[in-house]
Amino acid sequence: MKKTILLIHTGGTISMQVNEELGAVVPNDINPLIVESKKLDQYANIVELEAFNLPSPHMTPFEMLKLKNIILEAISKQTIDGVVITHGTDTLEETAFFLDLTTNLDIPIVLTGAMRSSNELGADGVYNLVEAIRVAISDEARDKGVLVVMNDEIHAAANVTKTSTSICLFPPFESLSVVIHN
Numbered sequence: 441m442k443k444t445i446l447l448i449h450t451g452g453t454i455s456m457q458v459n460e461e462l463g464a465v466v467p468n469d470i471n472p473l474i475v476e477s478k479k480l481d482q483y484a485n486i487v488e489l490e491a492f493n494l495p496s497p498h499m500t501p502f503e504m505l506k507l508k509n510i511i512l513e514a515i516s517k518q519t520i521d522g523v524v525i526t527h528g529t530d531t532l533e534e535t536a537f538f539l540d541l542t543t544n545l546d547i548p549i550v551l552t553g554a555m556r557s558s559n560e561l562g563a564d565g566v567y568n569l570v571e572a573i574r575v576a577i578s579d580e581a582r583d584k585g586v587l588v589v590m591n592d593e594i595h596a597a598a599n600v601t602k603t604s605t606s607i608c609l610f611p612p613f614e615s616l617s618v619v620i621h622n
């Protein structure tokens with residue numbers, strides 16, 4: 441039976457597009473991830489909501505607490521087998537660590553992001569999102585605390601830090617595991 445995943449968007453490059461006129465990566469009226477999320481139906485029943493559309497340096501403890509409350513409220517109302525949160529990478533580790541410390545759930549909570557926005561060559565957002573969903577539906581991801589999934593790697597929130605603005609690698613800590621492709 442298909443699992444049900446709560447998918448929460450918060451903003452960041454993964455939810456943005458390059459605006460040629462401005463020469464900048466900016467949010468649009470419609471989050472490009474929401475347009476793409478039909479692709480996720482093959483993996484899970486998706487309950488999708490947009491909590492914010494913020495560049496992640498604008499995430500404060502206020503938004504983090506709100507995110508936690510959104511998760512707790514959703515799981516009190518319906519069966520949710522896992523949670524995936526899309527987030528800007530600059531402060532993804534802070535939100536992941538906050539949720540790790542303040543939620544005590546056995547279902548997977550997985551954060552993901554992107555280094556290239558949705559209309560850039562080599563955009564990695566949808567790829568990372570699919571991987572995050574695949575991890576969130578996995579029984580092996582239960583009871584592991586909050587996880588960060590990007591670039592085929594699965595990291596524990598407690599041990600992850602962004603060390604590069606170009607490719608977003610998460611050394612020096614080894615990843616917990618990797619996502620395998622069939």
Ligand SMILES: NC(=O)C[C@H](N)C(=O)O
Nearest residue numbers: 452453495496528529530
């Ligand atoms: N790759 C990213 O998402 C970086 C972006 N500045 C953010 O954190 O919102």
